[in-house]
Amino acid sequence: MKKIVILGSGAGGTMVAGKLRKELNGSEWQITIIDNDEIHHYQPGWLFIPFGVYTAEDCQKPKREFIPKGVDFVFDEVVGVNPDKRQVEGKKGRYDYDWLIIATGCRIVPEEVEGMMNDWRGDIHDFYTLEGAVMLRNKMKYFNSGRVVLNIAELPYKCPVAPLEFIFMADWFFTVNGVRDNIEIELVTPVAGAFTKPIASRILGDIMIQKNIKITANYDIAKVNIDEKTIESHKGEEVDYDLLVTIPPNFGAKFIEDSGMGDPMCYVDTDHFTLKAKNYDNIYVVGDATNVPASKAGAVAHYESDTVVENLIREIDGQEPKPIFDGHATCFICSGYEKAVLIDFNYKYEPLPGKFPFPGLGPFSLLGDSNFNYWGKMMFKWVYWNMMLKGVELPLEQQMTMAGKMRQSLATE
Known part of the structure; x- marks a missing residue:
């Protein structure tokens, strides 16, 4: 056999x-x-x-x-x-x-950043592990003033939109708890904007502006100074924090x-x-x-x-493998207040506005901030447990299609 x-x-x-x-x-x-x-x-x-x-x-x-x-x-x-x-x-x-x-x-490797482990799960937290997410819950419940900094250490890392979701959800969470005016939220990222692709970066960046979330781009973290509560880049740029939520280096x-x-x-x-x-x-x-x-x-x-x-x-069967995979990715981005943004892209094409998965019909809006997208995100857990893992076919094409996407958006960038 x-x-x-x-x-x-x-x-x-x-x-x-x-x-x-x-x-x-x-x-x-x-x-x-x-x-x-x-x-x-x-x-x-x-x-x-x-x-x-x-x-x-x-x-x-x-x-x-x-x-x-x-x-x-x-x-x-x-x-x-x-x-x-x-x-x-x-x-x-x-x-x-x-x-x-x-x-x-893949796994997180926080020890790759100098000083990060010196206050790990104290004022430095992650949500890329179950234990980290649970401990961050305990921290977030009682955080009512100061600076929340989310730092992405380096690329690649698991789920590229998760850091954006966290800061958007943090804005919502602190607002409904009545303490948002006392809290600054900042995204510190190694890329040039809110996302790696320009159209999505602009749209998501606009949402950050609306939510009064600061972004520090092109930031290459070198170390964490726990006594001063700062992170420092290789260029010597420092960012203060009271609560540091980190996306540490991700290794296989x-x-x-x-x-x-x-x-x-x-x-x-x-x-x-x-x-x-x-x-x-x-x-x-x-x-x-x-x-x-x-x-x-x-x-x-x-x-x-x-x-x-x-x-x-x-x-x-004695045949050569075919170049089938095109880098297709489909991601919901929770933006708070029961809304979410949806992106669909591949190696060749960046995320564009439009409708998904059925062209012109949706029901989901690509690069649109909507309640329907949010419920799609929340329903995904049921789909994951009951369909994806059990091999049930989904109405999602293996390769990305440009049908339903607004190609003219490419010409305006």
Whole structure:
């Protein structure tokens, strides 16, 4: 029997496993998922925990609930991969494979920033972990005056719109609690504006202005000075804070570096369009573990999973992989007050105004700040648990389409 081994059972790994199990004969192909965490986390929900919208319990379920029938689940921690031997090494054993799919996500590494760990979870917090989001909730409940600074340490990082969502939600949260006039909110980012693409950056930047949120752009953090409560850039620019909410450096899994398979940030060098590992036969990569220049987000993992499965089946059938993935990303951006903005883009085209997913009809508004978008965002949790992870087809095209988008916006920039 031939063996497919999937490392990681988050969004990408789970979706790939389900789709492969439907495509491959169970008497000929054994599919095994290896993971060292029994709990599946709805990571987009962590953003809402600091504001009391979700609890930790709202964002987690047993992983085995989503492991498809006919797929083996092995509870083990991966410590290395030997591509020459086609073997995965875990703490509990070794696992041979014919095909390997790496879906191990990424992790925050706050210790990469000098001084950050000196007051970690004191006045310096994150919401990119469940523990961090819960502890930030306790801090936010009683914060009633001072400066809240959200700093993005460097690119790439998971869910590029999450920092914007946090500052927009913070504006709403402090307003409804009657303390917004006593609090300054500032976004400190390494990019040139509110977003990496100009049209979306302008529109989102306008929302920040309306909400009296300051932005400090092109800021490359070097260290945190906890005694002075400042962050300092490599150019010596200082920003004061009372509460620092950080998006620390995001790295891939440690075993990728230990196996000599990754770039300096432990991401696997991956073909941008086929999603096959560039330097290794019989290995594909999905989700946050790749180094492709697409958003590290659940919707992207959904689109990528289709590419990985289609190309793996093609190779099993003796065909070459096709350049299918186009960097497609679809992201809701909560803006507070039960409103949200929606963006849809890929490698070639930046986010544009329009209607989604049905051209001219919507019901969602691209780059529009609307209540309907907000409810789309909130409904996504149900869709994630009950459809995406269970392999139910969604009305979302794998590749981005320009239908329904206002192309003239490109000419005005």
